Amino acid sequence: MMDWKQLLYVPLSHDFVLGSLREQAASTGVTVLAYHELAQDDADVEAWTVVRKSDFLRQMDYLSRHYDIVTLDRAIARLEAPTGASRPLAVITFDDGDRGNADVLLPIVEELRIPVTVYIATRQVVDRNPYWFDQVINALQVDTVVDVDLGKYGLGRYQINRARGSKNWLEIERLLEALKALDPAARAQAVEAMLAAVPPMEQRRKNGQIEPMRVADVKALATCSWMTIGSHSHCHNLLTQLSASAAEESVKNSKSLLEQWTGRTIEHFAYPNGTYDNMTVGVVRKTGFRSAVTFESRLWRRVDSLYCIPRVGIGRYDSFEKFKLNLVGGLRGIWRSAA
Numbered sequence: 001m002m003d004w005k006q007l008l009y010v011p012l013s014h015d016f017v018l019g020s021l022r023e024q025a026a027s028t029g030v031t032v033l034a035y036h037e038l039a040q041d042d043a044d045v046e047a048w049t050v051v052r053k054s055d056f057l058r059q060m061d062y063l064s065r066h067y068d069i070v071t072l073d074r075a076i077a078r079l080e081a082p083t084g085a086s087r088p089l090a091v092i093t094f095d096d097g098d099r100g101n102a103d104v105l106l107p108i109v110e111e112l113r114i115p116v117t118v119y120i121a122t123r124q125v126v127d128r129n130p131y132w133f134d135q136v137i138n139a140l141q142v143d144t145v146v147d148v149d150l151g152k153y154g155l156g157r158y159q160i161n162r163a164r165g166s167k168n169w170l171e172i173e174r175l176l177e178a179l180k181a182l183d184p185a186a187r188a189q190a191v192e193a194m195l196a197a198v199p200p201m202e203q204r205r206k207n208g209q210i211e212p213m214r215v216a217d218v219k220a221l222a223t224c225s226w227m228t229i230g231s232h233s234h235c236h237n238l239l240t241q242l243s244a245s246a247a248e249e250s251v252k253n254s255k256s257l258l259e260q261w262t263g264r265t266i267e268h269f270a271y272p273n274g275t276y277d278n279m280t281v282g283v284v285r286k287t288g289f290r291s292a293v294t295f296e297s298r299l300w301r302r303v304d305s306l307y308c309i310p311r312v313g314i315g316r317y318d319s320f321e322k323f324k325l326n327l328v329g330g331l332r333g334i335w336r337s338a339a
């Protein structure tokens with residue numbers, strides 16, 4: 001059954017409604033899109049974070065017809081000194097630094113000549129091993145039902161792969177959110193137990209695995225003038241769960257590794273999971289970044305701190321109607337402008 005939101009997307013995503021909302025957005029805000037990974041259409045992967053190449057191309061076609069796609073620097077400058085331009089601005093960002101950013105995204109960026117920012121979390125590049133959340137997602141890419149029982153860790157039971165598509169993702173997401181809430185040491189134990197209990201590696205779908213970029217991929221990204229490279233920490237733990245000194249070490253380490261690999265100054269940061277507080281804002285500012293992005297799902301307005309820039313997440317299961325609405329701030333944005 002369609003949920004009520006899906007039913008609303010269709011009439012609200014009509015060009016007439018969107019046109020007037022875009023006009024409003026042009027004078028007041030910037031749309032910052034947050035993606036994670038792109039994959040070829042035939043990749044058989046069950047993960048909201050992995051968007052199909054053809055969907056991304058369709059989204060970019062729509063975006064370039066209605067928005068000026070600009071770099072973060074350009075958007076910051078425009079918000080600081082508005083010009084009264086008629087077209088709204090959009091910024092495209094990717095988090096984590098997965099392999100598809102080099103294999104699929106980079107050729108698209110070079111062909112379409114659109115500015116994109118990729119925020120790279122560096123430990124997975126150094127270790128050549130995905131973070132815990134992608135290890136969990138990868139382990140679940142099998143064609144059998146997986147029963148995950150984390151009762152021992154104070155978490156529930158999860159039945160993965162009983163359905164396919166967005167319904168299955170909801171169950172995977174429920175598992176990831178429960179694991180995320182544990183402190184890093186307890187989570188490592190729970191993830192290890194879970195990985196030991198799932199079907200063996202040979203049963204995983206080969207074209208359904210999320211892999212980190214290699215150093216050579218990061219260097220390839222940096223040769224493209226349309227690419228801005230940002231940092232996404234070294235450890236990718238929620239920085240708010242760490243001590244100030246541990247958070248600072250993770251943020252500094254990723255900045256210096258990326259500067260070493262790319263020969264560029266790394267000036268922009270994305271909080272892991274978009275999670276931040278006063279301590280983490282202080283750490284990021286002190287380390288020399290000029291901006292930081294979150295996952296607060298709304299348009300970016302001039303009054304927002306440059307260290308708490310909101311972004312709208314785009315995922316594999318979002319319909320094109322939902323994508324169009326997200327560009328103007330989503331359903332909540334529409335309620336706000338109607339009020």
Ligand SMILES: [Zn+2]
Pocket residue numbers: 095096232236272273
């Ligand atoms: Zn991330």
